[in-house]
Amino acid sequence: MVPSRRILVTLALVAAPWPPQVLASSTDSYDYIIVGAGTCGLLLANRLSQDANYTVAIIDPGADERDNPNVVDPLGWLGLTGTSVYWNYSSIPQEKLGGRVLEYDAGRGIGGTSLINGMTYIRGDKAQFDAWEQLGNPGWNWTTMLKHFKKIEQFFPPLPWQETAGALYEDEYHGTSGEMHVGFNPALLSGSFYGDVKASWAALGQTLNRDASSGDTAGFDVWPQTLDPVKNVRWDAATAFYWPVQDRPNLALLNGTVSRILWKNDEADVPEASGVEYLTPDGNIKTVNARREVILSAGALRTPLILELSGIGNPSILNGLGIETVVNSPGVGENLIDQSNVALTYSTKESFPGYAPYATFVNATSLFGDGVEALAASTKKSLPIWAQQIAAQTNGVISARAIEHRLQVQHDLIFKKGVTIAEILSSASGTTAISAYWDTLPFSRGSVHLSSANDIxxxxxxxxxxxxxxxxxxxxxVGRLATKFWTTAPISAVIEARVDPNSTILPDNATDAQWEDFTRSSLISNSHSLGTAAMMKREWGGVVDSQMRVYGTGNVRVVDASVLPMQVSGHLTATLYAVAERAGEMIVGDRSGL
Known part of the structure; x- marks a missing residue:
């Protein structure tokens, strides 16, 4: 979770070995065009340009942030708030939150959101990845994903003093030769705080998890981050996958904002992209041609907009915007799944110098105890009602039956597979302690669509x-559990008082109604949006197949968070790198006839 703002900026093109200010002409062609220089797009560009026989262009409006101190410094990311490294997205007023409008984060720069996030490296539960196969994606499971997780990773084992401060891991789950550096923060908080936190969570039934990236997230852990602990710098997608190879003659970085995919003027039964159209910083509209594929990696909040502007989406939405339908794909922009983040802050009796990245993941039994079986039954009974409700929100273009199947898969994960359903961050800095917590597997489903055909x-x-x-x-x-934690010995001894919310807003003996009011008035987006071009069976509202090809097109793929069909109990960065790695293998395999 990171705070959000945006100030629109322009930048000079960085596209070695060509001069930095050179822009593509309308006749330029590449084998592959990748839309978005972010977490997935840059890894893909790296893989697809390894063979010098194929040319790759990345198109992105962002800037080179290598000299931005708040990007480079692993402790500086909160200082990016309100700067040009953000898109300033906002939600529409939220009905269940009293009409509140929420800010939405997305990184703007070469590296995308990997420039601005908290660098947390936690994958998710095995069963959550295995469930992707149930949604129509053969071969997408934990075993396959683990191979790709390890391939992209260069893991730095903790130093002895870091192990004492809780930095633990299991060697079998980590890679040693990948480009993405993963390690523990050099400023990791040492001293008694870690031991007190661990003991208090253990008293609440949450025992130590030596490695939350092992496919089992349950319990308390100290997480690693996407950083280089030796150099003490952030290791974003550009640092790992683009800057080291930017001089490849077959790799170009074009400066601009892509608006839409262009289509070949032929009578083919399946539409094929001829290229894309993009807007340069000086306001010129340019086109660039794709000889093989167009790949959208613009993120879960932006990829659906490009699809819609290209004529791929729900015809009723497209017609209302004056856009001709090329492919009837009603799932575009639907199935938005985000997590809602709430925070509690406390004052402490002593000061804690350092960084404390502590997470506690809990399952339904941990939260609801003896009532979990009754809750499982009542929730199962509600699935058809929720499915009808969500179907109505799509104006019926996705059937309630299809949605109910997806919800049933999630219900089984929660109540049969025992995956974790909530995360609580427990930390301290200076004389402030904090818990930020969120539901990792919400059943609510949202959407993202164009508000105008003239403004992406x-x-x-x-x-x-x-x-x-x-x-x-x-x-x-989860809020009640987080509160209980800070009043449980031994950590309770260091707490002076709860500061926010104060006792007037949320008394120590608050009722469920008071907790609900507080939650509705204070939650924010956790910046983990996904699912808006889901990799799923088409009849269930899927937009891409298991090869990440857009249904109904011949040469368009999506490779970013929008293809993830459901949430994971982890943070998205690790999963997105592994998804992009697998996509790269698929695309290279296609052109090799494998």
Missing amino acids: NTPAINPRFLSVDFDLAVQVA
Whole structure:
């Protein structure tokens, strides 16, 4: 989770070995065009340009942030708030939050959101990845993903003093030769705080997890980050995958904002992209041709907009915007799944110098105890109702039956597979302690669509937070657990008082109604949006197949968070790198006839 703002900026093109200010002409052609120089796009560009026989162009409006101290410094990322490294997206007013408008984060720069995030490296639970196969994606499972997780990773084992401060890991789950550096923060908080936190969580039944990236997130852990602990610098997508190879003659970085895919003027049964159209910083519209594929890697909030502007989407939405339908794909922009973040802050009796990246993941049994079986039954009974509700929000273009199947898969993960459903961050800095917590597997589903065919930069984002009552119940239960933690010995001895919310807003003996009011008035987006061009069966609302090809097109793929069909109990960065790595293998395999 990171705070959000945006100030639009322009930049000089960085596209070695060509001169920095050279822009593509309308006749330039490449084998592959990748839209978006972010977490997935830059890894893909690296892989697809390894063979000098194929040319690759990346198109992005962002700047080179290598000299931005708040990007480079692993502790500086909160200082990026309000700077040009952000897109300033906002949600539409949220019905269940009293009409509140929420800010939405996305990174703007060469490296995308990997420039601005908290660098947390946690993958998710095995069963969550295995569930992707149930949604129509053969071969997408934990075993396959682990191979790709390890391939992209260069893991730095903790130093002895870091191990004492809680930095633990299991060697079998980590890679040693990949480009993405992963390690523990050099400023990791040492001293008694870690031991007290661990002991208090253990007293609440949350025992130590030596490696939350092992496919089992449950329990308390100290997480690693996407950083180089030796150099003490952030290791973003550009640092790992682009800057080291920017001089490849077959790799270009073009400066601009892509608006739409262009189509070949032929009578083919399946539309094929001829290239893309983009707007340069000086306001010129340019086109660039794709000989093989167009790959969208613009992120879960932006990729659906490009698809819609290109004529791929729900015909009723496209017609209302004056856009001709090329491919009827009603799932575009639907199935937006985000997590709602709430924070509690406390004052402490002593000062804590250092960084404390502590996470506690809990499952339904941890939250609801003896009541979990009754909750499982009542929730199962509610699935058809929720499915009908979500189907109605899509104006019926996705059937309630299809949605109910997807919700049933999630229900099984929670109540049969025992995956974790909430995360609590526990930390301290100076004389402030904090818990930030969120429901990792919400049932609520939202959407993101164009608000105008003339403005791709102001999407209509509607996460529909808490539109399913189960999500509110989980969020309240997690809040109560987070509060209980700080009043449990031995950590309770260092706490002076709860500062926010104060006792007037949320008394120590607060009722469920008071907790619900507080939650509705204070939650924000966790910046983990996904699912808006889901990799799923087409009849269930899927937009791309298991090869990440856009249904109904011949040569368009999506490789970013929008293809993830459901949330994971982890942070998206690790999963997105692995997804992009697998996509690269698929595309290279296609051109090699494998």
